[in-house]
Amino acid sequence: MTENPDQQTDSSTRAHVPLRTVAGRYALLEELGRGGMGLVWRGEDTVIGRHVAVKELRLPDGAEDAGVFSERILREVRTGGRLNDPAVVTVFDVVADGDATFIVMELVEAPTLSDLVDRRGPLPVHEVARIGDQVLSALEAAHRAGIVHRDVKPGNIMVAPNGRVKLTDFGIAQAVDDPRITTSGMLVGSPAFMAPERVAGQEALAASDLWSLGATLYFAAEGALPFQRSTTAATLHAIMHEMPSLARAHGPLASAIMGLLSAAPEARVPAGQARGLLTAAAQPGVAQPGPQTPPGGDAQATAVHEGGPPTLAAAQGAGARPVPRGRRRLLLAGGAVAAVALLVGGFFAGKPFWGPATDDAMAETLTYGRGGDIESYSLDTGSDYCVNTPLAAGRALASSNWVDCEDEAHDAQLFEVAAAAPESRDSDAAAATYPGQDRLRAFAEAKCTATFHTNRVDDEARPALRFLALVPTEAAWNREPADEYASPVRNVLCFLIPGEGGRLEGSATRNIS
Structure with a gap:
């Protein structure tokens, strides 16, 4: 059936008719998406004539006074808006209009990492590493400025066809994470990507963002959520007490993911070392020790096995059961040493990927x-x-x-x-x-x-x-x-x-x- 040209023209015209105008300046043209905190619109800044993304945030029922909420959003998001990194979505403005707060941001025409994995399945190792490296750059810029993102997840990462990555929603999770909101029943952040210390009720740290990055990279590489269970309570329990195994990721990428997913924040692989691992994994032309040719046999996935030392585990597939944290020995005591579950495949390439190339404290082997x-x-x-x-x-x-x-x-x-x-x-x-x-x-x-x-x-x-x-x-x-x-x-x-x-x-x- 051929579409009527007149209907096509009318449809095109309607797409550019503002549905409403915010603060007398930002015309909302069409809805792009919605989530727990509100809606995202395609908009136009009528003063300078550029298209923008406008995130409309609405106060959860019973959380706090709308005026207080708006002021906190304004303060925190403007703080995040000062970040200067190519992988950070630029914030142009924050305005209040009626009972909603609107954040005006750079419009990025790209799918989210979540959309990408849903469409393509698990991504190649080097592609996951390149995405992770760019997100890490954005997080490092934020952490240097004293800002913790608090909601790093695939849905907040946009990936352009040319490989450029943008991390969005800086400051929003910080602004809405208030005891009056939490006690009203709203869990700030996405449970499947929430670090163990946050699940335990502790303050979010820079290391909490790194853990969430690890969970995000796991999802991109494996095509499944590392701790997702049938209920939120079961998911949070898994985050606190289990460690997932890897079936597809290998080499330095696997080392980065498992190091970032350490339960203890102080033992989590630091950003600088994670960058070294991701840089090594991001080179498609460099031989990546992987599931096909591990030095010790035909095993393909490496799990953090807390009943003994890190080992190469037999191929398990994307739906592998996580290894429980319950069985502990002296040499692998809790999350502190889970951070050093340096996957065997990641080192048999001939050089270490984690830690300094040489160490003055190391004696002769x-x-x-x-x-x-x-x-x-x-x-x-x-x-x-x-x-x-x-x-x-x-x-x-x-x-x-x-x-x-x-x-x-x-x-x-x-x-x-x-x-x-x-x-x-x-x-x-x-x-x-x-x-x-x-x-x-x-x-x-x-x-x-x-x-x-x-x-x-x-x-x-x-x-x-x-x-x-x-x-x-x-x-x-x-x-x-x-x-x-x-x-x-x-x-x-x-x-x-x-x-x-x-x-x-x-x-x-x-x-x-």
Whole structure:
């Protein structure tokens, strides 16, 4: 059926007839969308003749006086409007008209990240990393200005066809986050993207925005929400007590996502380190260690497994069950060390993606097993995590050398263990190919470096300490387990040692519940 030309003209004309005019200046032409806080209009600034986006905010019933609400919106959004970053949607004006407040913003003709994933499904790793890098830039600019976004989510990120990204709604979540609103039943921010500390009722921090960015990048890479459950209460419970696994993301992008999703704000990967990971992941021409060719076998997703060290988990698909946080061991205690769940695939590319390339506190890496620096070894630590013998080439590490850190002086303290291959007795795990010394060292040194700089190590003790990595030789890697029910031991170990000689007294690590 062919459309009548006259009808087409009338329709086009009607599209430009203002539905209403706000503050005598901004003509509202058509509705672009709506959400919990109000509507978004395509508008025109009649004074200078440019098209703008106009967000109409309405006060939730029973929240507070409309005049107070308008003043708070005006103050906070104008603060956000001073931000100067290419990835920040520019705020032109904030006006009150009737019982509503209107925010006049730059009009960006682009789909949101949420729309993009709904239409295309999970995005390629390098594309997700580039989007994340730009959003991170906007957040860093805000945090330097003392502004916390509070509602970072795919629906607030617009992605243009040329790859340019814009983050919107700066200041709005800050302006409406008031106890009088919260107690009236309104949960400020999107529950699925709300950081654990905010769920627990604490003040939003810059690190809270980073957690939300991690959840957003998970959604973009996996095509699913990391903590979404059937009810809001179940979603909030998952945020507080579970850690999702990754089925599609890999390499430095996976490291960035899992580091940003650490439950403890102080252990969350900082913005600078996240930028390094995202920059590495954003290069499509650079080989990205991924699910097809992990060094330890055919595993494709890496999960933070809090019943033991980070491991390569078997392929699970986009709907993989999250790994509960309930089972804890000494070496992976709560969210603090979840931040250093440096995914194995991210390091076997030959260089560490997280943490400094070199670290003055790092001692020479040693090998254990036949043909290595420590040929005779026992890693059956039981409940004791310190050793009463120096770790050096030519030394032995017997079961009798493992002591309780609090009972006697010691030469080294074990503070992290990371599995370099799947902990499974299936044929793939048993046949895992030895990845070689260079790749094992790169993984171990990056892992130990990252953990050393988290709150796993006591802040007061750290300046007087150094650390070293211990990695298996090929013989140790291929050594048959003690019995048919055990898994091959293919771990790298991280030890604290005295910085200026002497011995250590007591424990230099923190057990974080």
